Amino acid sequence: MVLEEVEREFSLGKKDAADGIPTYYCPGENLFPLMEKLKKDFEVLLDITAVDYLGKKEKRFEVVYHLLSLSGKMRVRVKVEVGEGEKIATLSSLWKNANWLEREVYDMFGIEFEGHPDLRRILLYPEFEGHPLRKDYPLKKSQPRIKLLRPERK
Amino acid sequence: MEKMLLNIGPSHPAMHGTIQIKVELDGERIIKADVEIGYLHRGFEKTAEHRTYMQVIPYTDRLNYVSPLLNNLAYAMAVEKLLGIEVPPRAQWLRMIFGEISRITDHLTCIAPIGMELGAFTVFLYAIKAREYLWDVLDATTGARLTTSYIRIGGVRADVPENFEDLMKKALAETRKSVRDIHGLLSRNPIFLKRTRGIGVVSQEDALSYGFTGPVLRSTGYYYDVRKAFPYLYYDEIDFEVPLGERGDNYDRYMVRMKEIEQSMRIIEQAMEKMEKGPVRNEDEVVEAYEAIKAAQEGKYREGKLKLNPNLEGMEKEVYHLIMARVPRYILPPKEDLYRTMEGMIRHFKLIMSGHGLRPPAGEVYVPVEGGNGELGFYIVSDGTDRPYRVHLRAPVFSIMSALAEMIEGHYIADVVPTFASLNMIGGELDR
Amino acid sequence: MKGENFVTTTVESLIGWARKYSIFQYPFVTACCGMEYMAAAASHFDIDRFGAGLTRFTPRQADVLFVVGTISHKLAPVLRRVYEQMTEPKWVVAFGTCTVTGGLYDNYATVQGIDAIIPVDIYIPGCPPRPETVLDALIKLQEKIRKEKQKWSLRK
Ligand code: SF4
Numbered sequence A: 001m002v003l004e005e006v007e008r009e010f011s012l013g014k015k016d017a018a019d020g021i022p023t024y025y026c027p028g029e030n031l032f033p034l035m036e037k038l039k040k041d042f043e044v045l046l047d048i049t050a051v052d053y054l055g056k057k058e059k060r061f062e063v064v065y066h067l068l069s070l071s072g073k074m075r076v077r078v079k080v081e082v083g084e085g086e087k088i089a090t091l092s093s094l095w096k097n098a099n100w101l102e103r104e105v106y107d108m109f110g111i112e113f114e115g116h117p118d119l120r121r122i123l124l125y126p127e128f129e130g131h132p133l134r135k136d137y138p139l140k141k142s143q144p145r146i147k148l149l150r151p152e153r154k
Numbered sequence B: 001m002e003k004m005l006l007n008i009g010p011s012h013p014a015m016h017g018t019i020q021i022k023v024e025l026d027g028e029r030i031i032k033a034d035v036e037i038g039y040l041h042r043g044f045e046k047t048a049e050h051r052t053y054m055q056v057i058p059y060t061d062r063l064n065y066v067s068p069l070l071n072n073l074a075y076a077m078a079v080e081k082l083l084g085i086e087v088p089p090r091a092q093w094l095r096m097i098f099g100e101i102s103r104i105t106d107h108l109t110c111i112a113p114i115g116m117e118l119g120a121f122t123v124f125l126y127a128i129k130a131r132e133y134l135w136d137v138l139d140a141t142t143g144a145r146l147t148t149s150y151i152r153i154g155g156v157r158a159d160v161p162e163n164f165e166d167l168m169k170k171a172l173a174e175t176r177k178s179v180r181d182i183h184g185l186l187s188r189n190p191i192f193l194k195r196t197r198g199i200g201v202v203s204q205e206d207a208l209s210y211g212f213t214g215p216v217l218r219s220t221g222y223y224y225d226v227r228k229a230f231p232y233l234y235y236d237e238i239d240f241e242v243p244l245g246e247r248g249d250n251y252d253r254y255m256v257r258m259k260e261i262e263q264s265m266r267i268i269e270q271a272m273e274k275m276e277k278g279p280v281r282n283e284d285e286v287v288e289a290y291e292a293i294k295a296a297q298e299g300k301y302r303e304g305k306l307k308l309n310p311n312l313e314g315m316e317k318e319v320y321h322l323i324m325a326r327v328p329r330y331i332l333p334p335k336e337d338l339y340r341t342m343e344g345m346i347r348h349f350k351l352i353m354s355g356h357g358l359r360p361p362a363g364e365v366y367v368p369v370e371g372g373n374g375e376l377g378f379y380i381v382s383d384g385t386d387r388p389y390r391v392h393l394r395a396p397v398f399s400i401m402s403a404l405a406e407m408i409e410g411h412y413i414a415d416v417v418p419t420f421a422s423l424n425m426i427g428g429e430l431d432r
Numbered sequence C: 001m002k003g004e005n006f007v008t009t010t011v012e013s014l015i016g017w018a019r020k021y022s023i024f025q026y027p028f029v030t031a032c033c034g035m036e037y038m039a040a041a042a043s044h045f046d047i048d049r050f051g052a053g054l055t056r057f058t059p060r061q062a063d064v065l066f067v068v069g070t071i072s073h074k075l076a077p078v079l080r081r082v083y084e085q086m087t088e089p090k091w092v093v094a095f096g097t098c099t100v101t102g103g104l105y106d107n108y109a110t111v112q113g114i115d116a117i118i119p120v121d122i123y124i125p126g127c128p129p130r131p132e133t134v135l136d137a138l139i140k141l142q143e144k145i146r147k148e149k150q151k152w153s154l155r156k
Helices: A002-009 A028-038 A098-109 B044-049 B054-061 B068-083 B089-117 B121-142 B164-187 B190-196 B204-209 B214-218 B250-274 B289-297 B317-323 B335-340 B342-352 B396-401 B404-408 B413-422 B427-431 C011-020 C033-041 C076-085 C097-101 C131-147
Strands: A014-016 A022-025 A044-052 A061-069 A074-082 A087-089 A112-114 B004-008 B020-026 B029-036 B286-288 B305-307 B363-370 B375-382 B390-394 C024-029 C064-068 C091-095 C122-124
Touching (some): A028 A074, A028 A087, A044 A098, A044 B375, A044 B390, A098 A112, A098 B396, B029 B413, B044 B054, B054 B068, B068 B089, B068 B375, B089 B250, B089 B317, B089 B413, B121 C033, B164 B250, B190 B250, B190 B413, B204 B214, B214 B250, B289 B335, B305 B335, B317 B335, B396 B427, C011 C131, C024 C033, C024 C076, C033 C064, C064 C076, C091 C097, C097 C122
Parallel strands (some): A022 A074, B286 B305, C024 C064
Antiparallel strands (some): A014 A022, A061 A074
């Protein structure tokens, strides 16, 4: 199985999560080669997302990748720790949907992906300032695009 | 040759849901397309971080709003996994039945616009008619037609009403009739075939590379269904097939959905047979709720069956343990206990008040179910407090829509509409 | 005029009566409420019985704008543009709590009630409103249209 192979090659430590999906922490510079290897067995990139550990961890963000192996009927989770202002490698040359998924992470967290062909906002609009899923973005801070007839909140 | 730029949407009659497609045209052919989403971004993930675990459930209804119960199910299963709760069998069967009803309504609501946008308005009316009967079943059990919040953490909200079987039989019969009519109108209709066969084709490699799951992946002939690959609930005890397509074009996507409706009806019928009959609710001595509360205030315990508010029907104490896990720390007490005993009151209070409530141990889970559009998974990170630290939805339609531009490039402008319709874009799930 | 049947009315109320039953609507459907909008429009509940069955898919031909579903800040300019494109007389129906107050979504992304963007005539509560509520609102709107001071003129 490719998992044992990459464990040895990249000397990854395995962690078991509550849901039984094998979880690996991977240093940022190894991400692309690791994913390239994993792709042999894990054909589908399910999801890319991030978590903001503001003030809880040394490096602020964790980018979380979920992969699915259709042949082996299993999933794997890979995490990369990213500090504020750091960039990580894009996977858009490996999986086509990585393009949009990474744009979403960029939009929501402001994490930049190096080498991404088209890194711009996807869910929000270009005028929007800040990144809403960061823990320091207030829940109710809206940024209207047009002049409103009345203030939104009292 | 002069090129033309054309903007379709975000408010466009054929774009049900808000999405914007900017296309560059050479005559009627699309040279380049750019898909802009996010017009329905409602900040679900951020809002969920500010709500307690129970309060998130109504938001999940509104993600994929054509199959709300499947979203409830995925979320509830994810939280249950964090907490380590076992759900009682009857609740599991009910989850399955109502999940499959949701899947049928999802597919019907996808097929309706396919027909409508190709000029077959009757199909729309037939599909919506069938959906009404299915919603009647939902309405009778859950109290709501669409946003039900029926599947709760630990079980389901209420047991089914007494006339459930009749309602269900009627709904299935009506759905079968509608499905037959839709087959008659569309499946071999030459105009429909011309507009859908060989259009919007996706190859298997592309489908995998784009992370397709669900009916859209299966229409390319790839056999993957979460219900079969990673069985949850009691799907492994049920006999059903996973319909596959061959070419991955618009017609196959339509056909796979039509066939899945039939399979879902088979699942419902089997589940209704396998599920044990619920207890007959006896109607002996009835006590008004306010009497019980008054007695409790005086430190007494008022015997007898409590008369509950009509919208609490199906949550009586005698059936409560059948539909909810028996873990008092994590589920709301039955109303009988709440009104009559101090412990019940305290438990209710604790679970509802902020700062207490459900507090799963720190950790993370990703739990998928087979949603209407494919693998629908919740990724939840808990930090041990009563609010989730991070909730993320793996939305199947997000990956699917990222392929739309490539699917329509090189085709005629008129093919945008059927291709888009066959993908079943749901704004709530796409933009969250 | 013995033996003849006749009606007397003012031009005003005649126009009001006519307008009331010839509502051309433009559905601005964005989210979950659209499901119930579909249900109200389809054969089961049949909004056509009340003279509002004709949907026009261009705002220039519509009288009533149905805003169905959540309006995000990203979409707000679009909604205002659509409203401005409609010709007088025009009415707006806010369909569902999201359009009325922002509903469940009290956050950065959602407009807290569409009356911050465009004027609204009828508010329909519910998340989503049941089709019966929609029909009720429609009747209320018709009443409002009938009673209103009608804008009309024979000259251009
Ligand atoms: S009011 Fe409720 S049902 Fe309607 S769009 Fe808003 S959230 Fe959806």
